[in-house]
Amino acid sequence: MLSKRIIPCLDVRDGKTTKGVKFQGNIDIGDPVEMARFYYKEGADEIVFYDITASSDRRNIMIDVVRRVAEEIFIPFSVGGGIRTIEDMRRVLLAGAEKVSVNTAAVRNPEIITDGARAFGSQCIVLGMDVKKVDTSRKIPSGYEIVIHGGRTYMGIDALEWAKEAENMGAGEICLNSIDADGTQQGYEMALTSLISENVNIPVIASGGAGNIDHIYDVLTKGKADAALVASIVHHGTHTIKQIKEALHAQGVKVRMRW
């Protein structure tokens, strides 16, 4: 039986890791290569890097990070942030990432999903979705809307419709980030996660809101997520990946226990 995955997420800016709370007030917490190696040895099942470097002329720093990470860790890792073209995808994949994630670029130009899947295979293409809860309307029947710019811009796209469309276009996985829950450490957006996960046939990684192990347990069971993204909870040392996995295992969730 497939294990549920625990995936630490590292935000990287100009080659250094940060962790933001609601996308504001990011603080440096270290070297991404060192952190990746640390989490790899601690039993992470996968690692997500999110490049938040603002200027595009500094993007090569991230490619160098990816290359160094790939020499050190032998589990899958994905890279997102600033991926706008097939060429961007190619550079990241050739540098050693297993997957690339597209978010804003896919909202603006959904074709990039199809083109990426055709060029590299669906298994490489992760759709990142930033979602906010809104009032249910004719345009947003699920009550969850796609946002960009860290939640400042509403796109008028229904999250559930978008997830289904992305799957049809060739996305291999969805990384579902609740902007409302992100950085709060108050728990994942459960209703959103189960809604999306039950209505697509590709894996869903729940993101945003993990504050304790119960939150992770809930989203992997009731929330129907295939994987849980963790950030502050492990970066701040509240829990180690090992503690999280041991607790989940003890509660009957299948997780990889030997690494």
Add this chain to the structure above:
Amino acid sequence: MIAIVDYKAGNLSSVERALKKLGFGCRITQRREEILSCERIIIPGVGAAGKAMSDLKRLGLDEVLRYEFNAGKPILGICLGAQIILERSRENEAECLGLIEGNVELFPHPLFSEEKDRLKIPHMGWNSVNLRKEHPVLEGIAPADEFYFVHAYYPLPASDEYVFGTTCYGIEFASVIGYNNLIAVQFHPEKSGKAGLRLLEKFCAWDGCYAK
């Protein structure tokens, strides 16, 4: 020297990096002479069976692989490389290498777990391997070891004789198959942490024989 067969099927550099980390010399190559001169061969690959086979044929590598299989050189198939060694794949209805008798099938749809949960396809993530037979390359794998899988099709060899390990995902399928000097894994050892690296290391020391 280990030849990593390059037939444009996905990202081969992760296999190369893992071998380098382990201290083995390897070369990503599509040149026949180079493959023939290497001591062992890895057939990696992600992608579709139809395109993989047409690329192999175009490069004349299907013949090279059949030749090396018959000559007894140790060969490791990974992921798609564990599928195209069979006779035929449902994916693109592709005629494959036929080194092992059997076919490649698509996971049934819908697929359910024992707990009656709907399972997603592809089978993506970490899963365990139940060893059916001993093999030098599989030495040291514990029941709790898990490996990273990404696939929608699975190997279905014609006989249990070829099955060295199985994995459960809605159905129980052959995740490790082999015959003589050929061993093949449906998962990605190069992305499977310590357990995967150990398997690659064992392959690099394997003489191509096992106790039948």
